[in-house]
Amino acid sequence: MVDIGTVEVIPPAEVEDVELYHPKSWVTKYVFCQDAKVIAIQYSITAISIGLVALVLSWFIRLQLAFPGTFSFITPSNYYQFITMHGMIMVIYLLTALFLGGFGNYLIPLMVGARDMVFPYVNMLSFWVYFLAVLVLVASFFAPGGPTGAGWTLYPPQAILAGTPGQDWGIILMLASLILFIIGFTMGGLNYVVTVLQGRTRGMTMMRLPLTVWGIFTATILALLAFPALFVASVMMLLDRVLGTSFFMPAIVQAGEHLKYGGGSPILFQHLFWFFGHPEVYIVALPAFGIVSDLISTHARKNIFGYRMMVWALVAIAVLSFIVWGHHMYISGMNPPFGFFFATSTLIIAIPTAIKVYNWVLTLWRGDIHLTVPMLFALGFIVTFVNGGITGLFLGNVIVDVPLSATMFVVAHFHMVMGIAPILVVFGGIYHWYPKITGRMWNERLGQFHFWVTFLGAYLIYFPMHYLGFIGVPRRYYELGETAFVPPSAGTLNVFITAAALIVGAAQMVFFFNLIWSLFKGKRAGGNPWRATTLEWQTPQTPPGHGNWGKELPIVYRWAYDYSVPGAEQDFLPQNQPPAKRMPVAAPS
Amino acid sequence: MTDSAPPNTLEARAHPGGWQGFAADWSSDQRAFKSATWGKAMIWIFLLSDTFIFSCFLLSYMTVRMSTTAPWPNPSEVFALTIAGRKIPLILIAIMTFILISSSGTMAMAVNFGYRRDRVKCAVLMLATAAFGASFVGMQAFEWTKLIMEGVRPWGNPWGAAQFGSCFFLITGFHGTHVTIGVIFLLIIARKVWRGDFDSGRRGFFTSRKGRYEIVETMGLYWHFVDLVWVFIFALFYLW
Secondary structure, X not given: OOOOOOOOEEOOOOOOOOOOOOOOOHHHHHHOOOOHHHHHHHHHHHHHHHHHHXXXXXXXXXXHHHOOOOOOOOOHHHHHHHHHHHHHHHHHHHHHHHHHHHHHHHHHHHHHXXXXXXXXXXXXXXXXXXXXXXXXXXXXXXXXXXXXXXXXXXXXXXXXXXXXOOOOOHHHHHHHHHHHHHHHHHHHHHHHHHHHHHOOOOOOEHHHOOHXXXXXXXXXXXXXXXXXXXXXXXHHHHHHHHOOOOOOOOOOEEOOEXXXXXXXXXXXXXXHHHHHHHHHHHHHHHXXXXXXXXXXXXXXXXXXXXXXXXHHHHHHHHHHHHHOHHHHOHHHOOOHHHHHHHHHHHHHOHHHHHHHHHHHHHHHOOOOOOOOHHHHHHHHHHHHHXXXXXXXXXXXXXXXXXXXOOEHHHHHHHHHHHHHHHHHHHHHHHHHHHHHHHOEOOOHHHHHHHHHHHHHHHHHHHHHHHHHHHOOOEOOOOOOOOOOOOOOHHHHHHHHHHHHHHHHHHHHHHHHHHHHHHHHHOOEOOOOOOOOOOHHHHOOOOOOOOOOOOOOOOOOOOOOOOEOOOOOOOOEOOOOOOOOOOOOEEOOO | OHHHOOOOOHHHHHOOOHHHHHHHHXXXXXXXXXXXXHHHHHHHHHHHHHHHHXXXXXXXXXXXXXXXXXXXXXXXXXXXXXXXXXXXXXXXXXXXXXXXXXXXXXXXXXXXXXXXXXHHHHHHHHHHHHHHHHHHHHHHHXXXXXXXXXXXXXXXXXXXXXHHHHHHHHHHHHHHHHHHHHHHHHHHHHHHHHHOHHHHOOEOOOOOOEOOOHHHHHHHHHHHHHHHHHHHXXXXXXXX
């Protein structure tokens, strides 16, 4: 019998049980609420709502690319505004907020066996500042001149110069919104990190944490160290725009007029932006890695293969992600030895990432695989992630990157690796934890339909896009027009991609219908429908009540992956189930 | 050699020192930092994040100082004061630095008296720290006023590179904001210490949680950090 670290002695509680704020009114229970679970729902609903706006924007982008000049509401200016806001919303306001604010808030306290986050009041502030950031972002759609159209990377000098859409108000609101987002996130992020480090229950060691917690934890540390660079860049660009300083602005002659700017460094912005931007990829990816590990282990009824390696791979990816940002700047002009360094460090990340992929596959190997909807999404993630990761090896090499840069190949690559792959995990995670959050089960058939349309549809959209990139179709172009090197068939392919994108986007309504319908009509799920081991499934109530646990906090005796343990009665042993043979002995205090 | 052998008590085995202790803490349950309260762990991680903000500001300052083609004004002339007919370079900055570093001393003493539960001395020392901090911000305001009167603006100045003014106002402004926030919190916490909130278990106005004396130390860590950052600003902006 493989017995990985069961305790014989129950350690004494080091910290007295926390005092929680008990809501007295509807407002403090559901609106200005300090309970991490409610905050998680608030974060998720806000993030998904603004994400739907970005989804509609992507439809407009696709319509323009397939049928250039057909729609009068898509002018060149609008087009650039759409791609900018689509990118910014999806990366920051949807994915970052949903993984860390949504999944993080719901799962961390439950999975580590805490009653709540360590600072519930600050946690509440975190959401409301995030909400304010979203409002400022939405306001830019209604400001004179519309939202900024500078591209989601907001490169200066063009981001703040006349001629760029949204130069009046859009860029100011965008930067203000980013600053607010970072302030709000920092409040939440400190909570997540300290809760994992200092707020665990008795018996819960770091190496017994479910990988979901590890993923969110490392991603939050990344975010706390990467967002400062974006914060500084946003503040300085805001000053460049509002006060006329020249941090990022070189001397410029525009329309025959010598602008008041001079002496700044546009490349400095790129460095700051990508020092944030590359870790941002992993801020989104690491929680996805963690969640997918738990989904695969639970639904294949097998312990995760190489748990320690999975943890160290997460940490290694997190550390490496800070020294690769230059690979976004190969064509910005770079000293060749730097290119060599950044290419090498980029490719080294493939090692811990590959360790993770092998471990997922080895977890599946000879497992008792249940093709439930969460499992389908987890498997879909592995496929799309490997796919997007391999094109990343192309783009990480300087020589291959130079011709592929600024083509549709890049769009296909990062949508596959950073768009589709994490979104599949978001869906998988929502299907997996929905029974715990609501106490009801969703409709299986609708879930399967949702998976297959999304998964296959994603390939129909993004696979041809790689080909478009190879033949040289540039990204971010309003229309291709007549070119010598792009064949007319590229247009046909664009129509095909657009049709697929519209169908996949519309199919997401099935998902929302399923969630809302099941909330009222779904059958009762019970406390632990997946027969999972982790603590969140062992709560006395479903959905978990205020304070998560009853009178006593759970005591953890084993790691999170005791599935199909030989000799055990059930095929899973919850983390809080004491060892069978020996009765636990209290430690002398 | 019997002296060097670790005492074989339960207590000693539970808390080994050195690397073994480090590994034991991190592989233990409940808490990774055994002596740190939640607030203390939080402020350390926040300060790490804030370090990245100030590092980015200072690195950006150095980058634009390299990228600009205009000459960089000489700080020891710009920040000189004429006192009794003599022009003394950096005199105000020297006084400000002295005051801020002294305030770290009073803060450290306040933390000490806080842990001794000496309410009055702790509160008085915190108020002294706040007074030092406020006078620092006041002198900063005087310096800003003087430079603005001399024609320094974020977008230009009479002596050379426009980035001089941009970086000056941005970096000292951001640091001054930190000091101001620190002063406000020092006053709030000093009041709580004075009133004996941490002895009586009075609940916070916003959080409705009981405060503890540890918050004095948490406050102190923030204050020392703000001082430390000033040393770097002083070295990299004023002396360079």
